[in-house]
Amino acid sequence: REGRELWLLTVGPDPDQVRPAIWIDGNMHAGELAGSSVALAIAEEALALHLSPLDPDPLPGAVRRAAQQVLFHVLPRMSPDGAEAVLDTGRFVRSVPRDERPDRNRPRWVAADVDGDGEALAMRQLDPTGEWVAHPEHPDVMVARTVEDEGPFYKVYPEGHVEHWDGHTIPDADFLGDNHPDLNRNFPWEWRGEHGQQGAGSHPGSEPEAAAVIEQAARRPNLFAWLNLHTFGGVLIRPPGNQPDGEMNQRDLAFYRQVEHWAEELTGYPMVSGYDEFLYRPNEVVRGALAEWAYAER
Numbered sequence: 077r078e079g080r081e082l083w084l085l086t087v088g089p090d091p092d093q094v095r096p097a098i099w100i101d102g103n104m105h106a107g108e109l110a111g112s113s114v115a116l117a118i119a120e121e122a123l124a125l126h127l128s129p130l131d132p133d134p135l136p137g138a139v140r141r142a143a144q145q146v147l148f149h150v151l152p153r154m155s156p157d158g159a160e161a162v163l164d165t166g167r168f169v170r171s172v173p174r175d176e177r178p179d180r181n182r183p184r185w186v187a188a189d190v191d192g193d194g195e196a197l198a199m200r201q202l203d204p205t206g207e208w209v210a211h212p213e214h215p216d217v218m219v220a221r222t223v224e225d226e227g228p229f230y231k232v233y234p235e236g237h238v239e240h241w242d243g244h245t246i247p248d249a250d251f252l253g254d255n256h257p258d259l260n261r262n263f264p265w266e267w268r269g270e271h272g273q274q275g276a277g278s279h280p281g282s283e284p285e286a287a288a289v290i291e292q293a294a295r296r297p298n299l300f301a302w303l304n305l306h307t308f309g310g311v312l313i314r315p316p317g318n319q320p321d322g323e324m325n326q327r328d329l330a331f332y333r334q335v336e337h338w339a340e341e342l343t344g345y346p347m348v349s350g351y352d353e354f355l356y357r358p359n360e361v362v363r364g365a366l367a368e369w370a371y372a373e374r
């Protein structure tokens with residue numbers, strides 16, 4: 077929306093020759109900048125497959141030859157507007173630094189640089205009902221209040237202002253309060269509007285970032301693998317996102333078990349099912365997610 081381009085890099089000879097391809101994207105969540113670096117590092121590795129084999133080669137010959145046949149499509153920064161906002165100001169943005177909701181005139185927190193240091197971070201205010209106390213050795217650090225704590229207690233708010241304040245109630249800060257939607261709720265898979273899924277957007281693919289990914293990926297049914305890079309979970313989340321493993325395609329499950337074995341060995345991160353082990357609330361499916369769209373609906 078701010079005029080920045082989405083860059084999609086394709087690595088591999090004869091890119092127009094249709095063959096198995098892998099998609100890698102990063103930074104669909106604005107503050108998860110490391111995804112861009114990881115995506116670019118993978119692109120470098122993909123280039124090295126063709127240009128500069130290491131001596132000795134850590135890859136078995138058959139694996140290298142198979143990998144050289146694969147096309148890599150790499151989108152390092154799905155949300156360039158969001159990433160720029162985070163890098164420029166330090167403010168929190170879930171995905172995109174805009175809000176076009178019709179009810180955006182309600183009382184709400186809007187991130188801003190209040191103290192003039194060029195950043196929009198967090199503010200604390202003394203409050204007997206606060207949930208936070210100062211760390212005993214590092215008083216600038218807020219830690220969660222416990223029943224033994226004597227105080228003083230603090231409320232923590234985003235650095236910014238309450239817009240359209242009603243004069244008496246301080247609204248709760250919300251991670252989508254002044255920025256909307258969440259790109260990872262804007263894909264067509266099991267999409268529901270805001271009443272059914274926070275962060276959904278006005279319709280599937282309503283955001284130019286999501287629409288671009290949908291268009292580019294839908295044109296490539298030869299994509300057989302997809303890495304959607306995030307930073308919060310500390311886990312490798314695999315499909316399915318809407319049913320227990322016992323109900324999914326059992327060949328897919330067997331394949332994921334093999335990938336899990338390799339991936340955990342290489343990264344140290346556990347692999348979890350998006351349904352059995354990663355729902356925010358049990359049985360409440362996360363709708364409009366990219367990974368589920370990539371797995372189930374292309």
Ligand SMILES: [Zn+2]
Binds near residue numbers: 306307
């Ligand atoms: Zn994320």
